[in-house]
Amino acid sequence: MPARVIVLAGPSGAGKSRLSRRLGLPVLRLDDFYKDGGDPTLPHLTHGPNTGLVDWDDPASWLETDALRAIEELCVTGTAQVPVYDIAHDGRIGMQTLALGGADAFVAEGIFAQEIVADCERAGHLLAAYCVTQRPVVTFWRRLVRDLRERRKPPAVLLRRGLTLMHGQRRVVADAASKGCRVAHPHTAYAELRALLRVAEPAIPAGLRQPDDYSCGATCVVVARMLRDPGYAATVADDFAATVLATHRTFHGWPRRLGTAFWSVAHHLRQTEGVRYTLRMAYLRPGRAFDRLHAAAARGLLAGLYVGTGLLPKHVTLVIGIAGADIRVFDPGDGSVRTVSREQFTRHRTGLGGWPRAWSTVVPIG
CATH class of the missing domain: 3.90.70 (Cathepsin B; Chain A)
Incomplete structure (x- = not known):
């Protein structure tokens, strides 16, 4: 049977990846479809403190056609060759095979996910589309901690970019809503998707006991x-x-x-x-x-x-x-x-x- 896709959009740091893991479904990372840092078609910031840098928050920095092709292959065949992108190096570092393993649904998540909702729906591949969001200050802090931990960019760049994204979060959420995403807190989205998928309560493997009297x-x-x-x-x-x-x-x-x-x-x-x-x-x-x-x-x-x-x-x-x-x-x-x-x-x-x-x-x- 063909598989269908759950699209998860939302601001960077809002909890898309965590929600994807909680659902326990195969995940297509849409952020892996960024263009390489040397691509001459990349958009650049024209004003503000980061003027001249690549605008990685512009959908023009992303290969939408490649992402849609991967979704089509996953829905029809259950497997697809997808890129592995390293943000710290602004480019792809390889390819890998993503296989659904018989699952009839998978997640496609990324900051540009709202751009593909309409195309997925027209193709008959869409199961649900959500924009997950939290308070801007919470998203800012979680994004900053994650990016610093993973050393994605120099700290000063991450801080400036984070403040810019925080001030623009409402616009991002409104854009996702206008393109067909249901706006929800990650926990609300999880509860609704779990009901949609009829996901059972988590199972505990046998034999997981405390090893001593104090643990x-x-x-x-x-x-x-x-x-x-x-x-x-x-x-x-x-x-x-x-x-x-x-x-x-x-x-x-x-x-x-x-x-x-x-x-x-x-x-x-x-x-x-x-x-x-x-x-x-x-x-x-x-x-x-x-x-x-x-x-x-x-x-x-x-x-x-x-x-x-x-x-x-x-x-x-x-x-x-x-x-x-x-x-x-x-x-x-x-x-x-x-x-x-x-x-x-x-x-x-x-x-x-x-x-x-x-x-x-x-x-x-x-």
């Missing part, structure tokens, strides 16, 4: 990353215990034998999900805490749950999804995934790790 929190954050990054999951599957213990050694706040500090769990979940997390107490108002966990999981976000006795928190677990009105919780004590109802939660009968009471949650802010 429940580290086990949860490693499993969280495995759920979101198949490449990472493949690399740690054969040495899971060592990865957990190495991650545990990065935790800080107090001696590790006293347990996992909530801010360590929050930090790792933020790195995995791309949103900020905070501590919420569940001890006195368990019903409200359950509702927060359920709402976060319904949006496709992971969350931490501390359980224990009536006196102390003893164990960290990971909320990975919902089952109707209940939540699905990974218990690192035995590697199982359990369904916990609101009644069990509020009556202190969670049974997670053998502990009855919900103590606190590490949930997304907002």
Whole structure:
């Protein structure tokens, strides 16, 4: 059967690549279809602090025809030869084969993705088109941190370019909307696309247990990353215990034998999900805490749950999804995934790790 494409547009740094990974589909990186830096047809900036530099935010710097040809091949044959582009070198460094592996849908994401929506729809290849966006200051900061980490350009150029893009973000989003993209926050887009694709809740491979009595929190954050990054999951599957213990050694706040500090769990979940997390107490108002966990999981976000006795928190677990009105919780004590109802939660009968009471949650802010 022919495949169909999900087009993800949006400002650089808005979360397109992260959303693509979360969907678990093959990804065609449209930014790999940039022209080489020496191409005489490249547009240049004519005003502002970067005057004279190549305008990489102009669609004329991009090979739209080549990108459409690759999409056509993927939809019809399931494979395509696509370029590998190195931004730091302003050019292609090779070619690779992208194969769908039997998938009936794939993602095409990039800052010029809105330019191909109409053509994909006319060809009958379009499944959905989204423009993902966040607050301009959030996008600016995430883009700057990423570009500095990857050394894409000199820091001064990245800063000036980032400020220019931040001020022009509303225009970019409006342009994508006018070309057929639905504008949405990445988490809203994920929830809607998951429903469209009928994606099942994430599955936990068997045998992922905490390697000692103190590493429940580290086990949860490693499993969280495995759920979101198949490449990472493949690399740690054969040495899971060592990865957990190495991650545990990065935790800080107090001696590790006293347990996992909530801010360590929050930090790792933020790195995995791309949103900020905070501590919420569940001890006195368990019903409200359950509702927060359920709402976060319904949006496709992971969350931490501390359980224990009536006196102390003893164990960290990971909320990975919902089952109707209940939540699905990974218990690192035995590697199982359990369904916990609101009644069990509020009556202190969670049974997670053998502990009855919900103590606190590490949930997304907002």
